[in-house]
Amino acid sequence: MxxxxxxxxxxxxxxxxxxxxxxxxxxxxxxxxxxxxxxxxxxxxxxxxxxxxxxxxxxxxxxxxxxxxxxxxxxxxxxxxxxxxxxxxxxxxxxxxxxxLTETTADFGFALLMATARRVTESEHFLRAGQWKEWSLDLFAGAEVHGSTLGILGMGRIGQAIARRGALGFGMQVIYHNRSRLEPDKEAACQARYVGKDALFEQADHLVLVLPYTPAAHHTVGAAELARMKPTATLVNIARGGIVDENALVAALRERRIAAAGLDVFEGEPTVNPALLTVPNVVLTPHIASATxxxxxxxxxxxxxxxxxxxxxxxxxxxxxxxxxxx
CATH class of the missing domain: 3.40.50.720 (NAD(P)-binding Rossmann-like Domain)
Known part of the structure; x- marks a missing residue:
């Protein structure tokens, strides 16, 4: 047979x-x-x-x-x-x-958050180009991670794993928004506090996107949401590319309306919006969050x-x- x-x-x-x-x-x-x-x-x-x-x-x-x-x-x-x-x-x-892939993806999400906040890609390009001539007090000074406010949009398994890393490893205040609120024991386990979507964008020092993509989630993060963020805030996307309006993000990065972004996923990947390649304050990786x-x-x-x-x-x-x- x-x-x-x-x-x-x-x-x-x-x-x-x-x-x-x-x-x-x-x-x-x-x-x-x-x-x-x-x-x-x-x-x-x-x-x-x-x-x-x-x-x-x-x-x-x-x-x-x-x-x-x-x-x-x-x-x-x-x-x-x-x-x-x-x-x-x-x-x-x-x-x-x-x-x-939960823990591995959460590891990478946090690595991308760190690289974005501490301007790792931007400073490496500077060094490789031979532009480092002297040390100065403000040389690639980035954003603080420990003790800051970590926002998470989408609080499934990966979101909760990122929350644990932030709260337990870096002493961060963790806030989140999700379609439904977590049960109290799960909130306690990752020391996270539920807030409304607008409050999430307004309060987070570092915002990580981990929500699933659906047609309803298309461009969840657009110009209006980016306008709510702090000018010192960072945005990290390890979810799906279509969740972020990339043109709106490029505009916000160029005008320094947010400090930086880290993207592992892209709308239309493997094609990358060429405008993203022209802004220095973005860390870009080719969809490798689970890549071990x-x-x-x-x-x-x-x-x-x-x-x-x-x-x-x-x-x-x-x-x-x-x-x-x-x-």
Whole structure:
């Protein structure tokens, strides 16, 4: 009997691909290859499952063109590349990779906060360009981190992990805003205080965005929100690029209406708004918040385990639309 056929849409670690080959006929993208939407549809013909990275759009058009597809396993925690209602209507299960990247992403979020507040990128460019001739008292003087007010927009697992680092490690006053307030024990664990959205923008010395992307969250941070921030404040985005109006952010940075920003995600990535490259007071990284070998391996392994569990046993570890399984 022929084994089910699956697709790995982006190259993964060899041990993860080997694990999948023990159960399925596998076609895998070569390292460095990114298929276009039409190429992805072509590769998916005859496949019942696919492992995606978050960059592959799974929408109604693709589903209609790939009627044999039964499961799409994202190795990211975010799934804004999924049209989940369309997948559910087509009877296609979606899964993601929560939990395994929480602490690593929180580490990076805090690293980006530190680099932004202390002007690490700006000062390194200055040094590499041979411009450092003498020491002065105000040479790249940045913002204080310890004892300052840390604001967090989006208080899920990663937001709470960042809050713990700020409160327990740096003595920061932590405030947050979320769609729903945390339970008292969770607030106590990360020493965080709930505030309204406007108050969050007005009071934070350092504001970190960790909310999931939805159409309703598009440009949550725009000109009006940036205008509420302190001129000494910093903004860090490790959520999704579309949450920030990048043109409004560039204007605020150029006019020094906020002090600095740190961005790991971008609207339309991997394309980066060229205006962002022209402002010195922004730290830019290429979507690497979860990029450690152990964490990325765990993410890919969880995606693989979802494929194996569903296609061999009819269950899933982290389903996004579990009604597909029961149906």
């Amino acid at each position: 022929a084994r089910p056929a699956i697709l790995i849409a982006r190259a993964v670690f060899p041990e993860v691909e080997h694990k999948l080959r023990q159960h399925f006929e596998v076609e895998a993208a070569p390292p460095g290859v990114v298929w276009s939407p039409s190429q992805l549809v072509e590769r998916l013909q005859g496949k019942v499952g696919v492992l995606t990275t978050g960059g592959e759009r799974i929408d109604a058009a693709l589903l209609a063109a790939c009627p044999q597809l039964k499961i799409v396993a994202n190795l990211a925690v975010g799934f804004n590349n999924f049209d989940l209602p369309a997948m559910t209507a087509a009877g296609v299960l979606g899964t993601n990779a929560p939990d395994v 070998i152990p964490t990325r391996t765990a993410m890919a392994t969880l995606a693989a385990d979802n494929l194996i569990a569903f296609l061999t046993e009819g269950r899933a570890l982290t389903p996004l639309n579990p009604q597909v399984i029961s149906a």
